[in-house]
Amino acid sequence: MTKQIHLAAHFPGVNNTTVWSDPRSGSQIDFDSFRHLAQTAERGKFDFFFLAEGLRLREMKGRIHDLDVVGRPESLTVLAALSAVTTHLGLAATVNSTFNEPYEVARRLASLDHLSGGRAAWNVVTSWDAFTGENFRRGGYLAEADRYTRATEFLQTARELWDSWAPDAVTAADGQFIRPGGISTFHHEGKHFTITGQFNVPRPPQGHPVIIQAGDSDEGRNFAASSADVIFSRHSKLEEGRAFYRDVKSRLPRYGRSPDDLKILPAVTYVLGDTQEDAAERAAEIRKAQVSPQTAISFVEGVWGRDLSAYDPDGPLPDLEPDLGPGVSEGRAQFRGDRGAVAAKWRALAEEKNLSIRELVIETAAPQTFVGTAASVAEEINLFVQTDAADGFIFVPHLTPGGLDDLVDQVVPLLQEKGVFRADYTGPTLRDHLGLTKEPS
Amino acid sequence: MTLHLAVALDGAGWHPAAWRAEGARPDRLFTAGYWAELVVEAERGLLDWVTFEDSLGLQSSRFDAPDDRLDQVRGRLDAVLLAAALAPLTSRIGLIPTTIVTHTEPFHVAIGIASLDHASRGRAGWRPRLSARPDEAAHFGRREFPPLDVADVARIRRLFGEAADAVEVVRRLWDSWEDDAEIRDAATGRFIDRDRLHYIDFQGEWFDVKGPSITPRSPQGQPLVTSLGHDVVPYEFAARGSDVVYVTPQDKDDARRIVGQVREAEATVGRTGPELKIFADLVVFLGGDKARLDDLDGAALVSDAHIFEGTPEGLADLLVGWRDAGLDGYRLRPGVLPGDLSAITQGLVPELQARGLFRKAYETADLRGRLGLARPVSRYARAS
Known part of the structure; x- marks a missing residue:
């Protein structure tokens, strides 16, 4: 059966892959840059738009690293603003489970899901370093070995909070705003969190926001196989992509899940040209600018x-x-x-x-994934997906804000012609785009 | 001198039975569209800003604990994200969300409000609020939090002291990038001049924060900080770190007394820079709904703020009358939404304009400028 491709867009980040020295390179902080990239992704009928996060500026030799893009906004705040200027695009925030608390993250994700009408996603990342901890009350106390246990328990706790409101809790009729029994009290007692009380945001439209995970270790793969809807993978070469895909998908039955319940989306880059040679030449120029x-x-x-x-x-x-x-x-x-x-x-x-x-x-x-003409890149994308090296891709453009323009204008229409990518959205929520079921309560 | 007018938005309005009023849309309270209509209307009325309430527990008729009432609005959206979702739909009105500094990390607050300031092009403010509810502390499970005895002034001072440290950290983080830190110097390969980024190195009794912020300095530099107070301790908290204080006088003499206390608090803490702008909070009913809603709720509305019932003209008289007690403006809490908001924008505002007491167009695009506050230079900027 022909698989349908899933596409996502990554805002150019704080690595050297983002070329800030190009004359076309715009602001990394102005809202218009985020708006342009998100609206371009939506024009291309992408599944979602992705923002990374880092809670401490990087350092080299004891000083702030100054050679790459430095500085970015808070992910959820920008995504909430983008919810007002997009209508279907999924909005994915990276939120650290080490330097946050479940009650707060659960309410912020639930809020984004309400504000966007069911388009929120959470990329659950973990860290343990004392370096980042210096910006937070908790400090960097977490042992490296504990980071997945904390992340797993954090996510589990968030799900308990989302589930504590019945889907129909808000009735607003016959003198009752909340129906009796509509809000349950939660009690969570675990190694990392012992909390109890009442959640204060109604159940999100998607039930639970879409969960994204990027870990690659054995523990990370198990965490994804047990709990995630999407894996943001690093395996962007055909053979290693297939091996990773097989490995992760084979873990799903252990957790009572089917292969379609988890989409594997490697992060990739692309360079287009009028001919193969032209594209290769451009790719070399970009690599040079990146380094x-x-x-x-x-x-x-x-x-x-x-x-x-x-x-x-x-x-x-x-x-x-x-x-x-x-x-x-x-x-x-x-x-x-x-x-x-x-x-x-x-x-x-x-x-x-x-x-x-x-x-x-x-x-x-500075590896580049897809380099070629629009036609050859579309072929290659499709080959990866149809031969189970991926379910789709998260594209990381090297330019802000125009870095996705040619992909959406030239490659997406070819994928649509092949019948492997949606011509239009078929539902309002991100779970709809990803073909995922609503999480049961 | 003209008046400043802000509006406090919360749920279906400030009456606990407001969701049952005619014209209320309780089924839409958790949608962006509901809030967008309100804020667009507030901007049409040229109001200075809107505030958004928040809490880390369910709303309650009690001060210190949740109640079991299901006949009032329960549940809300995160205020910072709500404000952000409204930013691209408006262009002039200020957007001021509440956050709970007792539990929320100052670092997260700082980057959230700075990001709101970027997304709104200089219209962000912040209302830091503390939580004294043990049930909210239990949602975090990080600290012992016995019930608060309102006579325990020492503990209240400690809670405000912790909140003041949070405000200080947030303000330092907002200054931790100088305005011209981004240089994009191709010759040296540097995106920033790291000498223009600064560790804040805050060390306090409750937390330490290293910095710098991960978010570049925002359009206003320092978004507008506003806080609510009912007594000397919160006035001193405001005098330490806020630009605006909301107070709750019951009449004009009370307003005069409170203004005196606020000025005294400024002296006590040794405030430097511009004086606090003092805004009086008022709950307003301009559509005659209150008696019926009181009946529905089973009790007459009780509020910390004076409750005004009457016509827009009558409200204009009150605002003008109290003003020379030393008030800079008012934050009106509409009893019922959207009815009392549109009575403000379409009744009160034209009435004040006719008296020459309210703007006919926004003077500035940014929020600080509207209050005559300059854009501050980063405290870390070297004199050049």
């Missing part, structure tokens, strides 16, 4: 854990061994993990291809 000389040095510093500001970005990698101590980067996931192995791999690659620091970083740090 300025300073950014190249900064990446190597991140991996090496050392100040390398004296090195020439157009020269070879330093002869120094990496310092595998605490590192020089805070707040960026990409420099966690086994830096020694990355450094060895980079050195081998640089020697094999005779690459300078900047060439190396361009080659390794």
Whole structure:
């Protein structure tokens, strides 16, 4: 059977993939930029619009990282404003489960779902670092091993709150605003939260907002398989995408769910051209813009854990061994993990291809997924979906605010012609777009 | 000098039985469309701003705990998100949501209100409010919270002290990016000049916050901070961190007395900068619904604020009469929505305009400017 593709749009973020130096690059904070991208996605009949979050500005060598876009608004506030200028587009907020409390997050997500008429989604992320914790009452007390148990319990608690109002609790008739028994008292007692009382927002129109999850570890995959509606995945290559897809979908029956209950959407980028060569040329230009000389040095510093500001970005990698101590980067996931192995791999690659620091970083740090003509990109998107490497994609444009324009104008119509992507929305809610059932109470 | 007029929006109106009034739309209270109609009407009436109530528990007829009443409006939407959803539908009116600083992290509040200021192009305000309800604390489960004895002044002072720290943190975060921090300097590859971003390094009894904000400085720099007070402790709280204080005089002499207390509170805390703007809160019924609604509710309405019943002309007389007690304006709480709101915009406002006491067009696009408040330079900006 031909699968229907799901598409989402990611607002260009605070990584080096967002090109701020391009003359077409607009404001990263002005509401008009958000409006343009969201309305473009809606024009393209996308499933949803996605905002990331980070609750502490990143640092390098003990100072605020200044080479990439810095600064963004609070996700839910912007999405609430966007609900007024869109009619069908899903609105997905990243909200951290470590530095928030279930009652508050549940009411904010429920509020967005009401304000948007059933279009809210929550990307549940977890963090444990004391670095981010310095901005919050709780501090960074959470052990790394506890982050999924806290996230799982957080989400479970939020669902209990959403379920504590009957769908028909508000009657507003015969002298009764709330029908008797319409609001239940909740009691949650667990390792991370012990709370009791009454929720103060009516049950969301979608029952529960759509739940998105991005974890990739074994625990993360189980969390998604048990609790999420959408996975925001990093596996954007065909073979690894298929392997990830098979693995995650096979976990669903364990939790009493069917493969259609969880949509797998890798984050991807794209570059269009009039010909394949033209597209490749543009892609190379974009990669170069994404990796300025300073950014190249900064990446190597991140991996090496050392100040390398004296090195020439157009020269070879330093002869120094990496310092595998605490590192020089805070707040960026990409420099966690086994830096020694990355450094060895980079050195081998640089020697094999005779690459300078900047060439190396361009080659390794800025992968592009779909590069080609509108027709070839549409083919490729469809191939991924029809061969179970994905259920669709979250597109991350490199330019604000025009970064999705050509995708929507040129590629989406081809997918619609193939009959693999909706010509129009068939329902008002995000669950409708994703083909998900309303969560039972 | 002309009057400033704000309107406080809550549920179906400030009478607990307002949802049963003629013309009420209780089935739409949780939709964006309901609020959009109200705020567009308020903007048509050239009102200074609207406020949105909020709480972290169900509404109650009791001060300190939920009740079991099902015959009154229960449930609400998050006020910051509600205000944000109205921002693109309006262009001049101020939008002032309430947040509960006793439980909500100041960092989240700071970025939420700053984002509202960005989305509304400089029309955001904030009303910090504290919670004294043990049941709300139990929704968070983070702290012991015994019932509040209203005679326990020391505890009340501590709660306000914590709230004052939250306001201080929020204000510092709003200043933590200087206006010109974004430089996009291709030659050096820098998007920002990080010397123009600042750690706030707040350390207090209740929390520490490092900063800087993740959100660039907003159009107003410092969105308008407004707070409600009924006694000296909250007046001092307002004098420390607010731009506007809402007070609840029962008559003109009371208004004069309260204005004196507010000025004294400013002196006590050593307020610098512009004086607090003092707005009197009034519950208003301009359509003759009150008696019937009192019957339906089973009791006469009780309010912290003076309750006015009458005509727009009569209300205009009262507003003019009390004003020279030292009030800058009023925040009207419509008894019934939308009826008493449209009586304000279509009855009271033209009456005040005819007397030369109210604007005929918005003077400024931003909210601070409307009160004659300048856009402050970040406290962290180096003198250049």
